[in-house]
Amino acid sequence: MIKMQQTMRWFGPNDNVSLMDIKQAGATGIVTALHQIPVGDVWEVADIKERQQLIREAGLEWTVVESLPVHEEIKRASGNYVQYIENYKISIKNLSNCGIKIITYNFMPILDWVRTDHNFINQDCSKALLYNQDAFTYFDVFLLKRPNAESDYTQTEKENALKFGSQLSEDEKALLFKNVLLGLPGSKINFTAEQILSLLDHYADIDNNKLRENLIHFLSEIAPTASEYGAKLAIHPDDPPFSVLGLPRIVSTEEDLKAIFEAIPFNLNGLCYCTGSLGANPDNNLERIIDDYGDRIHFLHLRNTFRESETIFRESEHLKGDTKMEVIVEKLLLLMNKTNVSLPMRPDHGFLHSVDETKETYPGYSLVGRLKGLAELRGLEMGIAYKLNL
Structure with a gap:
């Protein structure tokens, strides 16, 4: 076999x-x-x-x-x-x-x-990776503030994202930013906002x-x-x-x-x-x-x-x-x-x-x-x- x-x-x-x-x-x-x-x-x-x-x-x-x-x-x-x-x-x-x-x-x-949460808590208290589009939209539009990002989302999507973000503490917002911009596999270095925005310009x-x-x-x-x-x-x-x-x-x-x-x-x-x-x-x-x-x-x-x-x-x-x-x-x-x-x-x-x-x-x-x-x-x-x- x-x-x-x-x-x-x-x-x-x-x-x-x-x-x-x-x-x-x-x-x-x-x-x-x-x-x-x-x-x-x-x-x-x-x-x-x-x-x-x-x-x-x-x-x-x-x-x-x-x-x-x-x-x-x-x-x-x-x-x-x-x-x-x-x-x-x-x-x-x-x-x-x-x-x-x-x-x-x-x-x-x-x-x-990309994941927005690296420590989602399962029922047995183990932790998993998770992607939440509302969280990502909030990151993109309101944290990273990518130029013209708002045009990529509907009004409802932006409203849902803003509602999601309103429930986050400053530490939770910083963690979301860190989670999304985690570097390449094998690296523990995150991209900065300046780096990611500069890289995005090259793909315009x-x-x-x-x-x-x-x-x-x-x-x-x-x-x-x-x-x-x-x-x-x-x-x-x-x-x-x-x-x-x-x-x-x-x-x-x-x-x-x-x-x-x-x-x-x-x-x-x-x-x-x-x-x-x-x-x-x-x-x-x-x-x-x-x-x-x-x-x-x-x-x-x-x-x-x-x-x-x-x-x-x-x-x-x-x-x-x-x-x-x-x-x-x-x-x-x-x-x-x-x-x-x-x-x-x-x-x-x-x-x-x-x-x-x-x-x-x-x-x-x-x-x-x-x-x-x-x-x-x-x-x-x-x-x-x-x-x-x-």
Whole structure:
């Protein structure tokens, strides 16, 4: 039987979740990146091998890159983007020559992902990530005061946001600001208002069509290198799967995926199949995405979300949410056994349990919550495999 490779994300030597913690959780593979290297610079072989050796000494293997970040100038097709694309090609070659063939990336402008609450309290007192559109609108219009932001919202949306904000203390407003502008994964440094407004100015003339054009150009440039060295590219969907801060979004829907895959019609141009990001858009049919693009799925993020209303969604338990995880895992098992490919999977995000509250970890990446998710997904996979007689 072909099973999923069980991996967990690790943010490097400064991560308070250790490699030994991850090994004892039952994972065999590590998903990581060289966060210390500035975005756009080449990942040199020596740096890759140093990280690889550190992981191997713990009895694990670096199996997936998440992420090899795409410089903002590539996304905008401006400035030194040609050189940054060349650097990206070299990094793909270096990673592949070191045996690391699955490279995850995203094409979200400025912010990798957005939540308005990093500590929503569940009924059992564990804590989860949550997105509240009223909170985000309040941040955008009344805290950040993005120029022309008011025109992106209806009068009712602005009134609801103002009502939400009127109930916040000054400390709560500061926390909301901090939550929304959390920096890149692996970083604990937040963007400032000045930085984010300056970055937004650079996207003033870039709409969905232009951003998609820039993505396709980028892929057309790096695909030959990926093909030559046997690498697979896995784009991560937008999170959340709709526009924030007036920015374009081009990896949010099934139509978006179709456009990307048709433009570069090669298997190496693939998907990081994130059930949480795709599932946060109720119009996306997650089962159909597997049916239509199974051969493009190179990496799995299995997590779940629950929509409390049209304006609020939150992370839920891995097996309890709007996504029927048992259906998804069954389809993935059938896919892997048909293609004879074992897909790496990590239990994306997890609740913050009381046992981990004293440890400083990146939101969604505490140990116990992900361990629980990994154990549940592993058990679900075994049960379905037995049912299918695989």
